[in-house]
Amino acid sequence: MIDIVKAYEDEFNKLVELYEKNTNDNSLKNKGVASIIVSGNKVVGLNTLKGIDVKSKTRGDGVVIIDVDIQDNTVIPIPVHLCTGFLEKKGEQLLQFNYNIGANVKVRFKSHCILTKIEKLHHKMISQMYIGKNSFVTYEDEHFHDENGGIFVETITYAKLDKNAFFQSKFYATKTRIGRINVVMDFDLDDYAKADLESKIYGKKDDKIDIQEILRLNGQYSSGIAKSSIFATDSTEANVINEAYGNGAYSKGHIECNEVVKGSNVLVSTVPILKVVNEKSELTHEASVGRIRQDQLDILMSKGLDEEEAVNIIVNGLIS
């Protein structure tokens, strides 16, 4: 049975409803799907499966601490769902996830942040992750906001990948306006470990986007890709820093930043930092800044799409 904290049943239901509306997915009520549901600064719903242990507490200062432990050799076929929401109009939501993932684990996480109907919010999520030997972990994070831009999101992830571990992360905030966002992903890779980081963000009006992705390729034969795609319109400001450090022998890293801009008030910058410490390491980078053309918009609008739909189609194609 899904453990719905009785006192918060109402909030649980409201969030689940919002989630289903935004994602067309009804797995939060499915007891075959592991899930952690956070509303404001408390866990309101929890469903664990064999091999996963979740403990949560709200600290005196309001930070919600969630420890997720996954035992060695656990294989979870259906993604673990994390859903965080905020049902008030204003406030602060501070979350700290500590993941301790054993060896030979196979798990996927799907995280959704539903921050709609909000005037002003600071949402900060710090994740510390240890991924054991030979484990395979994917983490997909998608944000749903609304169009007023009063949200400041900070998502900071520190991860350590043990030998031959694999981690893939996808961070998406493309469906609605982001507000202000600061993404930091700092990854430390042991021998033969592999990380694949991707973020896609759509900025509108005076949104401000900061992304920093760091690959510390410490182990021999470790490898990583850090790829960011930004679509900046109106007077969005976006700063992307991708870093790769080739410390281990035969480590391989690739960092990439693609920006699509529309409008003349957009301010975007991308800075690659590559440091080859071990001469047998190999690092590459790629960057591009593209523009949407009026004839592309016109042709899509002549098929009945409005400008926003047309922009979305072009951008999704460009940053796919």
Place this chain on the structure above:
Amino acid sequence: MLRLENIKYSRNSKEIIKGVTINFEDNKITSIIGSNGVGKSTLAYIIMGLSDYKPNDGKIYLDDKDITDFSITERARLGISLLWQEPARFEGLTVKDYLSLGGKIKLDVIKDALNLVRLNPDVYLSRYVDKKLSGGERKRVEIASCILLKPKFLIMDEPDSGIDLMSLDMIVDIMKYLKDNGTGVIVITHREEIATHSDYSYLICDGKVLKSGVCSDIIDYYRSTCDLCDNVNAPKENLI
């Protein structure tokens, strides 16, 4: 009916369209002919409502509704569309995605449209509408897209450009297909093989309608008169 009433349009203080009045009939093929640079494409953009092509004077009506101030999207939703002379390219969008833009369309219907433009669906559905399609392939995909939209009026700006000569009959078949399926076709062309299938023709010169009538008469006139006229874009007063 789509009606242009005394449309005038200037660009950089140069008058390009100098008072055009035309009634385009439903379910008919109307051709627009004329020499290079007389304002045919400009007229097409004015009808579609592109942002830089708002007329300085005159009105556009669709079935008595004044649409002069409508956006491209609004006009498209009322059933006006345009086959672009050189359609734009899109990265990351497959032919299948592109042909589904107008809404939920059954795959079989999409395949039928590709067959009409003589593109093998098995080969082309998964291709991208990007720079890798040849000019003619891109144009054919665009024609298929216009067919699927089932517009009330479709302006075809040189539908044969980029299409090999062997396939001119395909363009003619498609114009007829559109007409049979409820579309009023407005075709801008330099080709007699195409114009000859129209129900009515307009000859444009210097931003004005120089003459209109059944196509054969207009082509005869164009041949006999315009060929001799060295005043392209400045017809002698006695010709008008």
